[in-house]
Amino acid sequence: xxxxxxxxxxxxxxxxxxxxxxxxxxxxxxxxxxxxxxxxxxxxxxxxxxxxxxxxxxxxxxxxxxxxxxxxxxxxxxxxxxxxxxxxxxxxxxxxxxxxxxxxxxxxxxxxxxxxxxxxxxxxxxxxxxxxxxxxxxxxxxxxxxxxxxxxxxxxxxxxxxxxxxxxxxxxxxxxxxxxxxxxxxxxxxxxxxxxxxxxxxxxxxxxxxxxxxxxxxxxxxxxxxxxxxxxxxxxxxxxxxxxxxxxxxxxxxxxxxxxxxxxxxxxxxxxxxxxxxxxxxxxxxxxxxxxxxxxxx
Numbered sequence: 001x002x003x004x005x006x007x008x009x010x011x012x013x014x015x016x017x018x019x020x021x022x023x024x025x026x027x028x029x030x031x032x033x034x035x036x037x038x039x040x041x042x043x044x045x046x047x048x049x050x051x052x053x054x055x056x057x058x059x060x061x062x063x064x065x066x067x068x069x070x071x072x073x074x075x076x077x078x079x080x081x082x083x084x085x086x087x088x089x090x091x092x093x094x095x096x097x098x099x100x101x102x103x104x105x106x107x108x109x110x111x112x113x114x115x116x117x118x119x120x121x122x123x124x125x126x127x128x129x130x131x132x133x134x135x136x137x138x139x140x141x142x143x144x145x146x147x148x149x150x151x152x153x154x155x156x157x158x159x160x161x162x163x164x165x166x167x168x169x170x171x172x173x174x175x176x177x178x179x180x181x182x183x184x185x186x187x188x189x190x191x192x193x194x195x196x197x198x199x200x201x202x203x204x205x206x207x208x209x210x211x212x213x214x215x216x217x218x219x220x221x222x223x224x225x226x227x228x229x230x231x232x233x234x235x236x237x238x239x240x241x242x243x244x245x246x247x248x249x250x251x252x253x254x255x256x257x258x259x260x261x262x263x264x265x266x267x268x269x270x271x272x273x274x275x276x277x278x279x280x281x282x283x284x285x286x287x288x289x290x291x292x293x294x295x296x297x298x
Contacts, residue, residue, distance in 0.1 A: 031230035036200065038235040039078050039106050041224050045194040045204035049084040051276055052144065055263075056175050057088065059295055060140055064171055068139035069093060072167060074130045075147035078107035079123065083115055086122045093122045095135050101127045131160065137169040144177050149240035152217060154251065157243070161255035161296075168298045174257065176248070176294040183288045184242055185211055191225075202226050216242045248294060257296040265291045 060068040072095045073082045082094035098104050104125050112120055126133065130143075141164055151157040164174050191205040205223040212218070218240050224232040249260045263278040278293055 032226035032228050033224070033230035033232040036226070036232070038232065039103070040196055041202060042222070042236065043078065043080050044196045046145065047080055049081045052081060053084045053088060055278060055293060056140055056142065060173055063173065063297065070136070070138045072097065072135055072138040072141045074141065074143045077103050078111055079104070079125055080107070080111050081142065081144065082123055083111045086115065086119045090118070095138065096123065096125045097128055097130055097133050099127060099129050131163055135167060138167060138172060139169055140173050140175060141168055142175045144175070146177060146179065146240065148176065149243060152241035158251045158255055161252055161257070165256045165298060170298065172298045174296040176296070177291065178243065178245060178248065178294055179289070179291045180242070180244065181287045181289040185213065187211060211242070218242050252296045257298060259297040261295040263293040263295065
């Protein structure tokens with residue numbers, strides 16, 4: 001063996017050792033599922049607070065002929081929607097309610113802290129049960145992302161709607177969302193690609209784990225998958241009742257709301273998927289999966 005062969009062999013050995021070390025380092029490095037904040041992922045994949053507040057703002061002014069100023073967000077979580085509300089106008093104020101002190105603290109540290117100092121004074125995060133909360137009368141009250149579905153008995157949901165009715169000003173309006181269609185009665189899993197504001201790519205996975213057709217009770221979960229192959233299982237889980245629109249209309253009317261409107265999401269002409277545009281309807285075509293807003297006037 002020549003000196004050249006020996007030198008080449010030593011260099012090859014070093015390259016192999018380096019590659020092995022790099023491979024081992026990657027294998028031992030923390031996975032994205034272990035290091036990524038689930039609330040950041042939720043806000044990036046589930047919420048579209050700009051479009052949501054656009055709808056609330058436009059419909060309130062259209063119905064009442066004035067701008068809403070004071071908004072209450074029930075089941076607010078990280079108060080992301082409330083923060084968007086106070087960003088809109090210097091006259092806007094928000095009250096954000098949730099019983100989870102941990103998620104409220106996260107919202108305070110990440111969402112409220114990101115507001116301008118003056119805007120921070122116009123938002124209040126309150127750790128309190130929506131049933132027992134006593135707040136000043138508000139123009140608009142929001143219970144979005146199907147959060148009120150945690151009330152699985154008619155009497156409980158009606159009581160909640162009655163408490164909301166009391167919390168509104170005389171011309172106040174309640175805004176809800178709902179979903180349905182025959183796919184909502186199935187156990188299934190669907191995913192879509194998403195990205196955080198700082199460019200992290202991930203897959204959002206919605207799973208309907210269980211559905212009981214006798215009670216309409218369902219268990220749902222949100223999972224996240226990452227490009228490094230890691231997965232955050234059950235980042236969020238929900239035990240809900242799948243409420244139908246006729247049931248919701250009846251309960252809202254029983255709670256004292258004088259008019260209940262439904263706003264249906266339009267479909268894209270090319271894909272057939274929802275396009276984020278909502279129009280008022282009194283009837284709708286049968287669809288495997290639909291989303292709508294519910295607007296209830298006091």
